[in-house]
Structures are given as C-alpha cells and as structure tokens.
Amino acid sequence: xxxxxxxxxxEYWAGRAxxxxxxxxxxGDAIETxxxxxxxxxxxxxxxxxxxxxxxxxxxxxxxSAENVVxxxxxxxxxxxxxxxxxxxxxxLLAEQIAAADADRLWGDPELVEALSPAxxxxxxxxxxxxxxxxxxxxxxAQAVALTQASLCASAWxxxxxLPLSEADTLLCLLPLNHVFGFVCGLLWxxxxxxxxxLGRGMRHYxxxxxxxxxxxxxxVTMLLAFLVRAGALNGELRLVLxxxxxxxxxxxxxxxxxxxxVSFGYGLTETSSGVxxxxxDDPYAMTVxxxxxxxxAEDGEILVSAPTCVMRGYYKAPxxxxxxxxxxxxxxxxxxxxxxxxxxxVTGRKKxxxxxxxxxxxxxxxxxxxxxxxxxxxxxxxxxxxxxPVLAIRGEPAERAEITAAIEPATRDLPxxxxxxxxxxxxxxxxRTATGKIKRWxxxxxxxxx
Amino acid sequence: xxxSEILEASKEIIYESVPELEGQPLDESTVINxxxxxxxxxxxxxxxxxxxxxxxxxxxxxWQKLNTxxxxxxxxxxRMA
Numbered sequence: 460x461x462x463x464x465x466x467x468x469x470e471y472w473a474g475r476a477x478x479x480x481x482x483x484x485x486x487g488d489a490i491e492t493x494x495x496x497x498x499x500x501x502x503x504x505x506x507x508x509x510x511x512x513x514x515x516x517x518x519x520x521x522x523x524s525a526e527n528v529v530x531x532x533x534x535x536x537x538x539x540x541x542x543x544x545x546x547x548x549x550x551x552l553l554a555e556q557i558a559a560a561d562a563d564r565l566w567g568d569p570e571l572v573e574a575l576s577p578a579x580x581x582x583x584x585x586x587x588x589x590x591x592x593x594x595x596x597x598x599x600x601a602q603a604v605a606l607t608q609a610s611l612c613a614s615a616w617x618x619x620x621x622l623p624l625s626e627a628d629t630l631l632c633l634l635p636l637n638h639v640f641g642f643v644c645g646l647l648w649x650x651x652x653x654x655x656x657x658l659g660r661g662m663r664h665y666x667x668x669x670x671x672x673x674x675x676x677x678x679x680v681t682m683l684l685a686f687l688v689r690a691g692a693l694n695g696e697l698r699l700v701l702x703x704x705x706x707x708x709x710x711x712x713x714x715x716x717x718x719x720x721x722v723s724f725g726y727g728l729t730e731t732s733s734g735v736x737x738x739x740x741d742d743p744y745a746m747t748v749x750x751x752x753x754x755x756x757a758e759d760g761e762i763l764v765s766a767p768t769c770v771m772r773g774y775y776k777a778p779x780x781x782x783x784x785x786x787x788x789x790x791x792x793x794x795x796x797x798x799x800x801x802x803x804x805x806v807t808g809r810k811k812x813x814x815x816x817x818x819x820x821x822x823x824x825x826x827x828x829x830x831x832x833x834x835x836x837x838x839x840x841x842x843x844x845x846x847x848x849p850v851l852a853i854r855g856e857p858a859e860r861a862e863i864t865a866a867i868e869p870a871t872r873d874l875p876x877x878x879x880x881x882x883x884x885x886x887x888x889x890x891x892r893t894a895t896g897k898i899k900r901w902x903x904x905x906x907x908x909x910x
Numbered sequence: 911x912x913x914s915e916i917l918e919a920s921k922e923i924i925y926e927s928v929p930e931l932e933g934q935p936l937d938e939s940t941v942i943n944x945x946x947x948x949x950x951x952x953x954x955x956x957x958x959x960x961x962x963x964x965x966x967x968x969x970x971x972x973w974q975k976l977n978t979x980x981x982x983x984x985x986x987x988x989r990m991a
Contacts, residue, residue: 546971547970547971547973547974548974549974549975571971661970662954662970663954663958663961665951665954666955666958682949682950682951683951685951686951686952686954686955690955817949818949818950818951848947848949851944860945861939864941864944864945865939867944868941868944868977868978872975872977875950875974876943876949876950876953876973876974877949877950879943879944879977880943880944881943881944881947881949882944882947883944
C-alpha cells in the first residue's frame with residue numbers, strides 16, 4: 460500500500476486487524492507486543508500533546524525503543540520539525556547538531572536531555588513538519604537533510620514494491636533510527652507492508668537478537684552483517700537480508716546466500732529518503748531502479764537520480780549546497796555507475812571525495828584530512844579507504860608509528876568509533892599526486908592492498 | 911581487582927576475540943582502532959565480553975569515549991571500585 464503520512468499508514472493497518480502486532484520489543488527477558496491499534500492510538504495522543512505545546516523543532520535522541528518510534532511519528536503528525544540524533548554520539552557533536560537544526564526541545568534519556576539543554580534554541584522557529592537526518596552529504600561536510608513524511612513513505616513504498624513483505628513477516632530493526640536506511644528499511648518498510656517490526660535491544664544484543672526475535676527479514680549494513688555471520692547469529696526463519704548504505708564484498712553475500720537466505724543489495728542516499736535501486740536477481744550488484752525513481756548517467760558516469768516523490772526538500776538552511784546537488788530536478792549523487800541493457804544499475808565508484816564506511820556512515824575526506832593536518836603539521840599524508848575503513852597513509856618510517864598514533868589520537872577521539880583511523884600505512888616517498896596536486900588515492904590504495 | 915589484573919584480563923579477552931593480534935604487544939597506550947584495527951563491531955563484542963567477565967556494566971554513552979586500552983581499564987576500575 461502507498462501512504463503519504465505515518466499516521467494514515469498506521470490507521471490503515473489498524474483498520475484491517477487492530478490487534479495484529481505492529482511492534483515487538485523486549486521488556487526484561489520477555490517479548491512485549493504493541494498492536495497496530497495501540498500504536499496508532501499512542502501516536503495520535505502524543506501528536507495532540509505536541510501540537511498543543513509551544514515546541515517547533517524537537518531533537519529526538521534515538522535509542523530505538525517503542526517510545527522513540529511513537530515520538531518520531533507523533534512529532535511529524537503534529538507538524539513539528541523533528542531532527543534525528545544519535546544518542547550515542549559525543550556531547551559536542553550532539554550540541555552542534557541541535558544548534559544547527561534549531562531544536563528548541565529534546566526527547567530522550569532525561570540525563571542526556573538535561574546535559575544538552577544549553578544547546579537548545581530559545582526563540583522557536585516556525586514549524587515545518589520536516590524530518591531532518593544528518594549526513595555527510597554529497598557536496599559538503601555533515602549537514603542536515605530535510606525530508607518529509609511523504610518522501611519517507613514513498614521510499615518505503617518503493618522498497619515494498621520491489622521486495623514486498625507480508626503480514627506474516629517479522630522485520631528486525633537493529634539499525635539506528637537516526638540513519639535514514641535504518642528508519643526506512645528497518646521500520647517503515649515493515650510497517651507499510653503490514654509486517655511486524657521487532658525493535659532490537661541495542662548493541663549488547665547484536666549477536667543474540669536474531670535468536671530472540673526470530674525475524675524473517677533483516678536490513679543490515681556490511682559491518683553488522685559480517686559480525687552476525689561470524690557469530691553464527693542468523694536464525695533459521697530468516698528468508699531475506701537487505702544490505703545497504705555502502706559496498707558489500709561478494710564473499711560475504713555468498714556466505715549468507717549459501718544458508719538459503721535471499722540477499723538483496725540496495726543503493727540509495729539520505730537525499731533520496733533511502734533506496735533508489737535494489738538487486739532482485741542472482742547478481743547482487745545488478746540493481747533494478749525503484750518504480751518512483753529514474754536513473755541516468757552524466758557524461759562522466761555520475762549517477763543522476765530523478766525521484767520526485769522521494770527527493771529531499773533540501774539541505775537545511777544551505778541553499779547553495781542544495782542547488783549544487785539538485786540541478787534541473789536531478790540529484791547529482793557523486794557516485795559513479797553504469798546501466799546495463801536491461802536498465803539495471805551498477806555502482807562502480809565515487810566521484811567526490813567521500814568515503815563510505817562499512818558501518819554505513821560517510822566521511823568527507825577534505826574535512827577529515829584538515830582535522831588530521833592540525834595534528835600532523837608539515838607531514839605529507841592522505842586518508843584512504845581500506846575495505847570500508849579510513850587508513851592514514853603518510854610519508855615516513857614505521858618506527859614513527861607510536862609518535863604519529865599519539866599525535867592524531869586527540870584529534871580523532873571525539874569521532875564515532877568507526878570513523879577513527881583503522882591503521883597507518885607508511886610510504887617511503889612523496890604521496891602520488893596529479894599534475895594539479897590532487898592526491899591519487901587509488902594509487903595509494905593499491906599500495907595498501909599490496910602491503 | 912587491581913588495575914594490572916584488569917589490564918591482563920582485558921588483554922586476554924582481546925586476544926581471544928581477535929586471534930590475529932596474537933603476538934602483538936598490547937599495553938595501556940594501545941589505541942584500539944589505529945593500533946589493532948579492531949572495528950566498532952569488534953569493539954562491541956570485546957566490551958560485552960569484558961562486562962561479562964567483570965560482572966560490571968559500562969554505560970553505553972561512555973563506550974564512545976574509550977579510545978585506548980588504558981581508557982577501557984580505567985572505566986572498569988572506576989565502576990568496580
């Protein structure tokens with residue numbers, strides 16, 4: 460079914476079978492269920508309360524709980540601007556994002572809410588009804604992408620049209636809701652198809668949540684899937700794994716398929732409210748473009764997306780960045796690709812200097828290198844991609860490892876763990892550059908592979 | 911437990927969890943990401959095992975701040991005091 464808002468989606472399914480399960484979550488060692496009618500009712504009641512409040516923009520410190528789901532849906536239904544925040548991020552980053560999004564109220568762990576309150580805006584902005592997700596973006600460093608209920612629901616419909624779930628399915632959501640892939644594919648995809656969504660118990664339970672909730676469908680980023688496979692954690696009822704938010708190596712996909720589980724690979728961006736194309740056949744890298752979207756290629760091979768119903772309203776308070784990314788109604792993705800004779804999309808690389816990590820997050824390399832440059836004055840270095848992890852490549856001797864590690868540690872310790880350098884590659888000569896001085900990252904990456 | 915006992919137990923769990931590190935010296939100054947290449951999922955697994963070993967929970971938000979092995983040892987030492 461196709462919906463243009465969260466509450467209409469919940470009410471549609473509640474109308475068909477009010478007591479059917481919408482959400483499952485843990486309460487102690489037991490599984491609790493929230494019915495479709497209960498979820499719709501709680502969203503409606505909370506939306507009424509928010510509408511009557513003087514809040515205009517609410518920062519939601521996402522913890523993946525059922526209350527968290529209610530708050531997101533209710534904020535949107537009340538017409539507030541909602542900004543999705545990672546409750547596990549550093550206080551400094553959260554304060555920066557709260558201020559950048561003009562949040563005047565916070566939802567989440569009371570202790571954290573109190574600690575972050577000084578960052579709140581005193582004079583509320585006008586309510587926009589937008590939902591802001593932070594991303595590294597295609598053109599710039601971290602910024603907020605303004606999406607809507609309608610764009611997110613359209614994206615969920617896109618996914619469900621190609622990969623339908625049934626009311627008998629249980630979709631396990633282990634991904635953070637502040638990440639658009641987690642929100643759309645870990646939550647909306649299931650709810651829009653009438654499936655039950657099981658809310659994971661957090662990082663301590665990654666290895667045993669599949670056994671606990673017995674899902675039939677699972678969205679995952681590469682790093683999480685690799686972890687689950689290594690731990691032998693995939694349950695027997697699982698029939699579909701959807702991999703997204705970055706590249707995934709073939710051996711890992713093959714390992715999952717060998718257990719009889721269907722594996723689909725998705726390509727999308729925060730700017731398109733998640734998925735643009737999904738693989739449906741045997742080749743996980745041959746992706747069928749979603750029905751609401753159209754993909755063309757620029758002369759240089761850049762993937763251009765037309766997604767009228769799913770595309771962002773823009774980068775929040777960044778009209779220039781929005782204009783650069785959205786030209787003539789086409790989103791310039793910064794990714795390179797090709798289309799085969801059946802119109803299937805293959806992603807072949809990155810045009811812009813963004814590194815997509817194994818945990819599905821991105822880093823904007825010029826900004827990242829500027830952070831390291833302050834700690835490594837006068838040194839010739841670059842950051843390269845090694846299997847989805849950032850590695851510092853530097854001209855120098857391995858004997859300097861301890862000194863360099865100590866130098867960069869203060870500059871990187873506030874970054875999310877997956878974004879900190881995963882290693883150091885020492886080069887005995889100057890870093891290879893083009894005639895215009897740009898670093899030849901590919902050449903250095905080859906050296907990393909050989910090393 | 912003394913600080914050095916926590917350190918030794920932590921090293922043991924890291925070596926068990928990441929056998930490829932066997933033979934690589936680990937001490938309090940070891941930066942977990944850069945020196946060992948342990949990714950965030952690997953770190954999660956190690957922290958879960960350490961919490962089970964020490965029967966002590968470190969609040970989730972504090973995990974993000976643990977950069978060196980010394981930071982990890984300090985976190986458990988403080989909670990177990």
